Amino acid sequence: MTLDTQAQALLDKAKAAGASPVYFLPFLQARARMEEVFKNPDPPEDMHSVNEVVIPGPMRGLTLRVYRPTEETGLACLVFIHGGGWSVNSLNTHDAVCRRLSKLGNCVVLSVDHRMSPEFKYPAALEDTYTALRWAFDNASQHGWDATRVAIAGDSSGGTLGTTAALLNRDRGGPQLKYQVLIYPVTDYYLPGTASYVENATGYSLNRDFMIWFWQNYLPVNVDFNDPYLCPLRAADLSGLPPALILTAEYDPLRDEGREYATKLKNAGVPVELWHYDNQMHGFIMQTRVIDRAREALEKVGQRLRTVLGPG
Numbered sequence: 557m558t559l560d561t562q563a564q565a566l567l568d569k570a571k572a573a574g575a576s577p578v579y580f581l582p583f584l585q586a587r588a589r590m591e592e593v594f595k596n597p598d599p600p601e602d603m604h605s606v607n608e609v610v611i612p613g614p615m616r617g618l619t620l621r622v623y624r625p626t627e628e629t630g631l632a633c634l635v636f637i638h639g640g641g642w643s644v645n646s647l648n649t650h651d652a653v654c655r656r657l658s659k660l661g662n663c664v665v666l667s668v669d670h671r672m673s674p675e676f677k678y679p680a681a682l683e684d685t686y687t688a689l690r691w692a693f694d695n696a697s698q699h700g701w702d703a704t705r706v707a708i709a710g711d712s713s714g715g716t717l718g719t720t721a722a723l724l725n726r727d728r729g730g731p732q733l734k735y736q737v738l739i740y741p742v743t744d745y746y747l748p749g750t751a752s753y754v755e756n757a758t759g760y761s762l763n764r765d766f767m768i769w770f771w772q773n774y775l776p777v778n779v780d781f782n783d784p785y786l787c788p789l790r791a792a793d794l795s796g797l798p799p800a801l802i803l804t805a806e807y808d809p810l811r812d813e814g815r816e817y818a819t820k821l822k823n824a825g826v827p828v829e830l831w832h833y834d835n836q837m838h839g840f841i842m843q844t845r846v847i848d849r850a851r852e853a854l855e856k857v858g859q860r861l862r863t864v865l866g867p868g
Contacts, residue, residue: 559760559807560835562847567760567837578644579769583674587644594649594842601655611691618684619669620691621647622699623658632663632705632734632865633696635689637721639712639739639839641770642673642681650711653842653854657709660858663865664701666692670717673773681713681774682785685721693731705865707735707798711841712762712810713770715741719797719817720785726796733798735864737857739841740803740810743789743817745781746771750812760807762838767809789817794824801829801860803853808838831856 559567578586600606605624610617625631634657638650647669658665670684689708696703710718715738722736746753746767757764784791800821804814811832818830833840833853844851 557806557835559837560840560847560849562849563807563835563837563840563843566843566846577766579766583643583773587646590640590644590649591646594645596652596845598845600651601659603655603658606655611688613684613687614671614680618687619647620688621651621654621667621669623654623665623667625658625662625664629700630702631700632661632707632861633692633701633703634658634661634663634665634737634861634865635685635692635706635708635718636665636667637670637685637708637710637714637717638667639710639714640672641767642678642713642717642774643770644672649842652844653711656844656854657858657861660855661861661865663705663707663861664699677776678774678779678786681717682720682724685717686724689721689725689733690730703731705734706731707737707861707865708733709737709739709861710741711739712838713742715739716743716788719743719788719800722797723788723791723794724785735861736798736800737861738800738802738814738817739857740805740808740838741814741817742767742810743813744787746809750809750816752811752813753809756807756809756811756837760837761840762809764809789813789820791820794821794826797821797824797826799827799864801831801857803831803833803841803857805836805838805840806832806834807836810838829860 668688671680708718802818821828840850
């Protein structure tokens with residue numbers, strides 16, 4: 557199937573603008589470019605409340621943006637980690653996504669402002685994600701959500717951080733996570749590569765060179781690629797992880813590793829749903845203003861969260 561015409565229009569517009577690829581820029585300029593790309597000109601979706609809280613963490617603490625759809629207490633809680641190759645994007649680039657998921661899922665959303673590379677290499681972002689997850693469990697009664705209905709979600713590298721934090725939570729004997737939503741996650745290193753890396757090496761929103769840049773930013777020296785908290789597809793044991801919803805896109809270098817991760821979770825006894833979008837590219841969930849199918853996908857995710865997390 558050919559790429560969605562609305563997605564293709566985005567690519568054509570970017571090409572006509574003649575801007576150099578993000579991964580050619582110094583990282584601070586790259587971040588500024590991505591902030592501009594995902595700046596939403598529409599008024600933000602109305603919420604009961606949106607505020608930020610700084611929890612104990614590295615440096616001066618870890619910032620979480622807290623979205624509440626209603627004044628009701630005892631809702632489920634979704635810890636959300638933004639994508640961006642561990643290097644770009646922010647709470648602001650994913651603000652509209654978090655608002656939608658909170659409203660549609662009828663849950664409190666905690667969006668995590670984790671440390672980013674190249675200033676902070678692996679495992680800094682994972683440690684921040686795990687810190688936020690444990691805080692969500694440990695402070696549920698104080699802040700008005702249900703500790704028995706805590707889920708984790710993220711897109712791209714955020715999906716990686718979400719599922720590896722779930723793995724870390726299992727290994728450290730943490731409370732039971734209810735669910736994980738992994739939107740076109742990174743689950744393995746780009747080498748030796750997959751068919752989707754070859755097919756989508758150039759020409760789309762995410763390409764092979766972009767992923768190489770992300771990995772170079774993120775990795776410390778002497779890294780172990782069999783570390784399951786880095787490359788979860790290489791984990792020896794995925795049993796005991798929470799049920800998963802995984803989204804993949806046809807025109808995405810990460811397509812095949814997302815599918816393989818779904819299969820490996822299933823083989824480990826983890827309930828998994830795999831939703832494949834055969835005419836979309838990586839990052840499409842962020843383009844709900846201009847891609848109809850992206851809007852439909854995000855709404856389906858929100859509705860699935862409402863069903864799975866439902867009343868206690």
